[in-house]
Amino acid sequence: MTREAIRDAFYVAFLFNVYDRLADTLGWELPDPSYYAKAGPFLLKKGYL
Numbered sequence: 001m002t003r004e005a006i007r008d009a010f011y012v013a014f015l016f017n018v019y020d021r022l023a024d025t026l027g028w029e030l031p032d033p034s035y036y037a038k039a040g041p042f043l044l045k046k047g048y049l
Contacts, residue, residue: 022028
């Protein structure tokens with residue numbers, strides 16, 4: 001494993017930890033499952049703006 005791979009893994013773990021704490025603190029919730037059925041095709045067509 002290279003130093004770059006270890007660094008990248010560290011960044012991913014760090015950001016996941018930050019997002020998880022933000023979600024818990026701010027009370028973020030997942031959308032209703034029907035949202036994903038609509039959002040998926042839109043993202044495939046338009047991408048992330």
